[in-house]
Amino acid sequence: MGIIIRRFKGELLILIVFLSPFFFFAGCSDNYNALKAKALMEERCVQCHKLFTPDVKTDEQWEQIVPRMNQRMVEKNMPILNMKETNDIIRFLQENN
């Protein structure tokens, strides 16, 4: 997987940028659980910087930022959030800002 990410980093980034709106709309999440989303955020969103609280951004900003953080994870060869994880974190942030 690491070597695939290294070789196709450019393509992966483009793919992620194009697919992220789809990810957001496609999964308007079944089985959403706020506590799980919060826990996931507290686990994954502190790996590069401090934990941002939901109130620091608007709904529209969170929609852009979380997929961008997936790109940052690609750049660091870190595993990215899947579609449901991405959607759940966005939803949690939007419901608590």
Ligand code: HEC
């Ligand atoms: C791979 C490292 C990494 C991870 C993991 C990560 N971030 Fe970030 N984050 C960054 C970097 C680098 C920046 C500054 C560049 C940028 O804004 O894209 C940043 C900036 C931010 C900002 C400020 C953006 C702005 O425009 O003011 C917010 C808010 C944020 N991250 C939230 C999150 C959330 C929520 C998660 C979890 C889904 C997360 N980050 C996970 C690397 C990461």
